[in-house]
Amino acid sequence: MKKAQEICPTTTMGKIKEGALIVDVRPNEEVEQANFDVPNYMHIPLNELEKRISEIPTHKEIVMVCRSGEKSLRTTYYLMNAGYENVYNMSGGILKWASKNFPTKGNVQELLASANCDCSQPNCC
């Protein structure tokens, strides 16, 4: 299996400007709390991806994102297995994106405050 391509928020921003589509796989409540403020954004929660994969265009560059970059890495491989060729994972997720002051909306302070989690939250892993 080919290794997934991982990119940082800065490279992601560059790709967005070139028309890449961000696919966010976080649960609804996390998206409602704080979100990416970018064009070309699509939200498909991880538990719906299997059913909704056909909504993701094959002809565009795709950047998979989540909270920390771990779940989205899985989804990156899932898309690669499904035949997507131009798919990337954004390492560090929205936590890294927000900490680098890239555009966000919602309660970013609360999001960043929750970053030091002990991994016992139900939606964390």
Next chain:
Amino acid sequence: MSIAIKILGTGCPKCKATTELVEEVVKENNINATIEKIEDIMEIMQYNVLATPVLVINEKITIKGRVPSKNEIIELLK
């Protein structure tokens, strides 16, 4: 013949709990089995699963995305 059990997961609490449960069931019921914990993402994704933990028995995916009960594991290993 020995049963090949694999638990796929990247080290989250649910994956650890599943591994512990499987180990307990195997020990308590004297089941002839090998238990392997797979944490490498590329190896996990060869099974093309989105949710972890995943319980694989003799290369067949039996449970994914949740911690199974002891009874479920026993039934699957019968």
